[in-house]
Amino acid sequence: MENQAEFAKFMHAYQDMVFSTAARLTGNDAQAEDIAQEVFLKAYENFPSLRTSPTAGGWLKTVATNLTLNHLSRYRRRWRLFSEMRRDDEDEPEIDFPVADTIVADIEAGQRHELVEQALRALPEHQRVPLVLYHFEEMSYEQIAEQLRVSLPKIKTDIQRGRAAMAKWLKKAGAL
Amino acid sequence: MNELEQLIERVARAQPTRRAPASLQGRVFAQIAAQPWWRRGFSHWPVPARAAFLVASLGFIKLALAGFVSVVDFVHSSDVAGVTALHRTGEAVSTTVSLAEMVFHAIPAAWLYAGAAVGFTLYAVLFGLGTFAYRTLYVQR
Numbered sequence: 001m002e003n004q005a006e007f008a009k010f011m012h013a014y015q016d017m018v019f020s021t022a023a024r025l026t027g028n029d030a031q032a033e034d035i036a037q038e039v040f041l042k043a044y045e046n047f048p049s050l051r052t053s054p055t056a057g058g059w060l061k062t063v064a065t066n067l068t069l070n071h072l073s074r075y076r077r078r079w080r081l082f083s084e085m086r087r088d089d090e091d092e093p094e095i096d097f098p099v100a101d102t103i104v105a106d107i108e109a110g111q112r113h114e115l116v117e118q119a120l121r122a123l124p125e126h127q128r129v130p131l132v133l134y135h136f137e138e139m140s141y142e143q144i145a146e147q148l149r150v151s152l153p154k155i156k157t158d159i160q161r162g163r164a165a166m167a168k169w170l171k172k173a174g175a176l
Numbered sequence: 177m178n179e180l181e182q183l184i185e186r187v188a189r190a191q192p193t194r195r196a197p198a199s200l201q202g203r204v205f206a207q208i209a210a211q212p213w214w215r216r217g218f219s220h221w222p223v224p225a226r227a228a229f230l231v232a233s234l235g236f237i238k239l240a241l242a243g244f245v246s247v248v249d250f251v252h253s254s255d256v257a258g259v260t261a262l263h264r265t266g267e268a269v270s271t272t273v274s275l276a277e278m279v280f281h282a283i284p285a286a287w288l289y290a291g292a293a294v295g296f297t298l299y300a301v302l303f304g305l306g307t308f309a310y311r312t313l314y315v316q317r
Contacts, residue, residue, distance in 0.1 A: 004205070011201055019196035033197055040204045045217040066312070116191050135188035163184045170187070 007047055011040055014060050021064040024132045026072065027121040035071055039064045065137060069147065072129065107175060115175040119166045127162030130155050218300070234292065248273055 018039050023032035042063055043050055050056045107115075120128055130148065133139045141159070145152040170176040177185070213221055221229070248270050280288075 004208075008201060008205075011204065015196040015200055016193045019200065020194040023194055029197070033200055033203070036196060036200055037203050037207060040200075041207055044204070044208055045220070048217075048219050062312075113191055116187055117194070131184075135184055136191070160180070163180050166187075167180060167183060176183075 003047070006051060007044060010043070010047070010051060010056075014057060015040070017057065018060050018064045021061060021137065022068045024117075024120055024136055025065070025068040025129055027123070027125070027128055031071065032068075035064065035067050038067055061137070065133075069129075072125065112175050115170060115173050119169040119173070119175075122169050123162050123165055127158050127165060130159045131162035131166070134159050230296070233296070245273060 015036065019032055019036045022035040022039075023029055026032050026035070039060060043056075043060060046059075050059060053059065120132065123131065130144050130150075133144045133147070134141065139147070141152060141155055144150075144159075145155045148155070150158075167176060213225065218226065218229075248266055
């Protein structure tokens with residue numbers, strides 16, 4: 001019982017981080033909850049060593065990322081195919097980007113955060129996944145290319161297109 | 177870093193962690209409760225099960241050693257023409273086993289138990305590392 005109470009405390013400390021990672025990568029809250037559950041079941045198996053580990057957060061983040069990518073891997077082939085396809089209208093994002101200080105001055109923070117999450121969900125998977133890994137999970141282009149087994153130039157192109165699409169979506173939604 | 181990258185980086189930095197659903201913790205604990213003990217980690221097994229597992233492991237080791245000694249004895253005692261080389265090998269192995277037996281009896285029992293515990297722990301650690309490496313480096317990709 002004491003162990004369970006301790007684990008509940010442990011979960012409480014990390015569950016938002018684990019869920020965020022999975023939700024942003026999948027773009028689907030229900031799938032993210034399933035993945036988060038799996039992550040914490042693995043954490044429970046390893047709880048004797050994790051409970052005192054200073055790197056428990058990093059361990060959980062890595063497991064959450066890997067399990068999510070595993071979950072998405074069934075679509076990997078299709079994703080690669082789409083990633084290979086080029087659309088002329090995607091090559092040059094014709095958007096006027098605001099200067100950094102003017103980002104979303106008019107709407108309240110909570111609303112802005114929700115719009116950003118919606119913008120992420122609106123991205124196609126082959127753009128969202130590398131973009132989230134780069135901007136939210138702080139992985140390098142090289143690490144992402146290796147992890148996803150996609151060539152480095154393609155990863156850079158997908159992330160750039162993802163940024164452009166996201167900015168376009170946010171601008172249209174009035175968040176930029 | 178271009179302007180677009182800077183913009184998205186700022187947006188990402190400003191984004192707070194999302195709140196996990198309230199149902200998550202309940203789901204995890206329900207799943208833990210539903211798991212049979214043998215599917216949990218060894219450290220979560222009931223004490224009698226852990227003890228039985230260790231005893232069984234030691235039994236298997238003893239059985240394997242006894243089997244090996246029986247084979248050596250058989251080779252040593254058999255008098256088949258044309259198997260001199262085999263006899264010599266058998267004798268060498270038998271001598272080695274006898275020596276090992278003498279050393280084994282000379283070692284205090286506590287040392288043997290400690291050695292077995294260390295061996296088992298090392299096995300468990302290597303098994304864990306192997307599993308971790310497999311899952312991290314191969315399966316997750």
